[in-house]
Each structure stands twice: as C-alpha cells, then as structure tokens.
Amino acid sequence: MTALSKLQSISHPIFKKHHISVAIKRDDQINNIISGNKWRKLKHNLRHAKAATAKGIITFGGCFSNHIHAAAFACYQQNLPIIGIIRGEVSNQDNYTLAWAKHWGMQLNFVDRKTYRLRNDEDYLQQLQQQYPDHIIVPEGGSNTLALAGVAEIIDELNQQTEFDTLITPVGSGGTLAGLILGDKAQHQLIGISVLKQQDYLESQVKELLPAEAKKLNNWSIMNQYHCGGYAKFSQQDAEKVREFSQVTGIDFEPVYSGKMILALLDLIESGYFQPQHRIILLHTGGIQGLAGMFERGILNEDEWPTLPLPPMSK
Ligand SMILES: *Cc1c(COP(=O)(O)O)cnc(C)c1O
Numbered sequence: 001m002t003a004l005s006k007l008q009s010i011s012h013p014i015f016k017k018h019h020i021s022v023a024i025k026r027d028d029q030i031n032n033i034i035s036g037n038k039w040r041k042l043k044h045n046l047r048h049a050k051a052a053t054a055k056g057i058i059t060f061g062g063c064f065s066n067h068i069h070a071a072a073f074a075c076y077q078q079n080l081p082i083i084g085i086i087r088g089e090v091s092n093q094d095n096y097t098l099a100w101a102k103h104w105g106m107q108l109n110f111v112d113r114k115t116y117r118l119r120n121d122e123d124y125l126q127q128l129q130q131q132y133p134d135h136i137i138v139p140e141g142g143s144n145t146l147a148l149a150g151v152a153e154i155i156d157e158l159n160q161q162t163e164f165d166t167l168i169t170p171v172g173s174g175g176t177l178a179g180l181i182l183g184d185k186a187q188h189q190l191i192g193i194s195v196l197k198q199q200d201y202l203e204s205q206v207k208e209l210l211p212a213e214a215k216k217l218n219n220w221s222i223m224n225q226y227h228c229g230g231y232a233k234f235s236q237q238d239a240e241k242v243r244e245f246s247q248v249t250g251i252d253f254e255p256v257y258s259g260k261m262i263l264a265l266l267d268l269i270e271s272g273y274f275q276p277q278h279r280i281i282l283l284h285t286g287g288i289q290g291l292a293g294m295f296e297r298g299i300l301n302e303d304e305w306p307t308l309p310l311p312p313m314s315k
Helices: 013-018 036-051 066-078 096-103 113-120 122-131 145-161 175-184 200-209 236-249 258-270 288-296
Strands: 007-010 021-025 056-062 082-087 107-111 135-138 166-171 189-194 220-223 279-283
Touching: 013 258, 021 145, 036 056, 036 066, 036 135, 036 145, 036 175, 056 066, 066 082, 066 096, 066 288, 082 113, 096 107, 096 288, 113 122, 122 135, 145 175, 166 175, 166 258, 175 189, 175 200, 175 220, 189 200, 189 258, 200 220, 236 258, 258 279
Parallel strands: 021 279, 056 082, 056 135, 082 107, 166 189, 166 279, 189 220
Antiparallel strands: 007 021
16 A cells, blocks of 8 residues: 655754654645545545445535535546535635635535534435435535545554654544544554534544444543634634744644644643653644635735635636
C-alpha cells in the first residue's frame, strides 16, 4: 500500500525548547480540491454506492460546509448524481462553497433550521428515502460506519512512514477520530481536539460509531478546552496565532478545524503535557476552502490568508 499523503517534519522554537518532535500528515494535499478527511470518509461510501448501482447520493451540510464541497466534487469525479440538503436560504447559493458544489453538479435543496434538525431522525430519513428511491443517504460530515474504514487507512500509512507516540486530530462529528481509533488498534495515544462547544456528547458519539469490539479501547481522549467559544468561533488573537504558526512552518491552516488543533498543540507543549522526546503526529484534515466563507462575511481579511482557487463563473 502506498501512502496517499506525505508525512512532513515541522520545526518551531517551542518544539525545540521542549524537545518534542512534531510531524504532520498532509491529508490536506491528497487532492488539490477536496479537503483531506472528507475524502477519506467519502471513499468507501462512494465505492459502496457504485457497487450498489445507486441512482445517487443524498447528504447534508451548512452553506460553508467542507463536506458539501468535497462530496460534490467526489461525486462529480465518480459520475454519481448528488443532492445536498443545505441548511440555509437559497440566497446563499452563490457563495464560494455552494457555487463550486453547483458547478460540479450538486442539486441544492435548501431547508430551514427546523427541517435541518431532522437530519438524523428516522422518520424523516425514511420519508426522504421514499422520495428518492435507490439513493444512498450519507449523514452530515460523512460520518458513518463506511467512513471509518477510509480514515483507518491513515494509520496503516503512518505505520509505514514513521514511529510515533501520539496522534492529534481536530474533532467535529467524531467520525475521523473513530476511524483513527479503529485503525490504530491501541498502538498509540490518540487525542481529539473538539472544535465545538457541545462537548459531553462527543465521546459517546465516537463510541456509537465504533464497532462493539473497539468500544472498550481507551487509548484516546477528547479535549474540550480549545473550541475558542464554539464551532467556527475564535478571537482575532486566536486567528493571529494560527497565521503565525503557518508562517513559521510554511503550511496553510484555517481557524475552524486545523487551527484549533494548532492552538491546542502549542498550549499542551508549553504547559509540559508531553515528556521530552515525545513524538507527535498532527493530522492535517484540510478544510482550507472554508476560509472563503470567512472572507465573504468579513470575519477574516482575505489578504492575510492563503489564496483560494477562483470561484467558478456563476451561471
Ligand atoms: C469535517 C472536518 C473535521 C472534523 O471531522 P469529523 O470527522 O467530523 O470529526 C476536521 N477538519 C476538517 C478540515 C473538516 O472539514
């Protein structure tokens, strides 16, 4: 098996001072369009849809969703029709994320918050299935059992690439961490950095995704003190720290997912959480396209962040 993404050592004065070695698994580079972990999570879902000769995929996401962006492109590549159930107003359809999704052929169905809240409700899903027979429904963020197998492959690749003690990943819905737990089979310490505030249920959500035999593994934890106020929330100071880290390392990060992992890493190292000589791997889950929504809403200044591919011409 050849590794899909490279492993890159990074240096930083703080790592040096504390004698910690850090390398980053560049899943953000798997594909120049799809953000890393979404590609991993979609891989076996789309394979399954193809094998089952499904008419198409149905999935869910917000107006700026990395998953929607990635799923639209992956389905376009695979020649699979896809419907996106989007939380928000039709007026958002020309934003960066959705303009690309439409460009790649995704059908956008906008729903209000109340309907969107039903995205995991059995009755609602059954109704949706009746409305779109022979379609495969993939949950928000792509996190289901099939997603875990794709993510687990990251560990196989890492085991060929290096030896390490701890792997750190950002956590949103928990699918990525669950896949890593499954693939790791208790070889390493796994730390998830929650990027959202609703902390308590994340651990049970991860466990729920795991098969029975993996539920009792305890080489992982989720840290809940680095969400910076909640999902997609951060102070200008937090964002500045992420930007500085990008400048030192030459690697692009964004402040919604990977940036919070960086803030956590720096804080943990500085507070002496890791013993000297500890070997850490960071999983770069991608998500750089998400910056566009921050620029569009004036939350971040476009001139200070990585340049994104130009949006498609609107039709
Ligand atoms: C979705 C996403 C995550 C979180 O992954 P989960 O599997 O939902 O926990 C992390 N990073 C990026 C860039 C993402 O888009």
